Amino acid sequence: MAPPGTLIRHDLSAARPRPPRGALVEIWHWCGSAFLALGGWRLRGDWPADPKCVIIAAPHTSVWDGIWMIAAAAKWRIRLRYMGKKSLTEGPFGGIVKWTGCIPIDRSKANDVVGAMKTEFAARTDLTLAVPPEGTRERTEKWKSGFYHIAVGAGVPILFAVMDYSQKTVSLPATFWPSGDYEADLPIIQSFYQAAQGKYPENFVLTGN
Template sequence: MAPPGTLIVNDATSARPRPRGSLGMEIWHWLCRGFLLAGGWKIACDWPSDAKVVITAAPHTSNWDGIWMVAAAGAWRARLRYMGKKSLTQGPFGWAVRWSGCIPIDRSKANDVVQASINAFAAADDLILAVPPEGTRDLVEKWKSGFYHIAVGAGVPITTAVMDYATRTVTLKITLWPSGDYAQDLPIIQAAYADAKGKYPEKFVMTGR
């Protein structure tokens, strides 16, 4: 674990995945690599060595973003987890949603999603939680700060996954161990996305954030 405030700018000329794991993960790794290749996408930067990390995934302007992000993670031999409504994990196809990495949240109760995420980190030996900081596919004026408070509460770093449709590249530009000062760290995180183009560029404007 690095000291709070530590910033690593990742090398975009390398794209080393995680070490080989189970046979199932290895099959998933090659399927995801093939899917990215078919879609014209590539990955850049080595996967961080941390077993637990919050991944900020942006721009988020289309349902396709999640699909490409999951595939990119698979190409890095990483399994993404994400928070979703508990109802999504129920019913005849609930198993598929759970398998995809959904951590169910019961929104019918006064649950704190940030605390639930922190608890999930505490209970796991290996957890990669993807959070779209915009919180929606529509244009927003301000990012939601939940991703930051999860990382601070769980004591884990934040890695920026930049999904640039202009170059069709998913880049893990920086890894930051949050200082605890959101106002100080947010510009550093957002700077990683300054030149990124979403599928619908008009829905992702960094000015004023």
């Protein structure tokens, strides 16, 4: 664990995944590798050693972003988790939704999402939580701060994942341990996304609140 405010830049000349962890993970790894190769996408940056993190993947302007990110995670031998409505994990298809990585969240006003995710991180030894900072694929004038407050509350780093459709790359340029001051940290975080181009560039705006 690094001190708050620590920024660790990654070498992007390689893209080493996590070590093999069984047959199923290895099959998933090769499926992701093949899918990326067919689409002409490349990975840049080794997967860091931190067993827990909040990963922000941006720009997020298309449903394809999630598909490419899942494939990239597979190649890095990572299982991405994401938050979803509790109702999605109930009923006849609830088990399948959970299998895809969904962590059920009760979005009622009385529920504290940050607190719930803090508990989730504490209960697991390994957790990579993907949180889109824009919160939508449509154009938005500011990023939502949920990803930041979850990381601070859980005491885990933020891993930057930069998707660039102009180069067809998914890069991991840095890991950042938030200081707790969102206004001070946001410009540092967003600086790594300045040159990235989304599938629909007009929908990607780098402003925060």
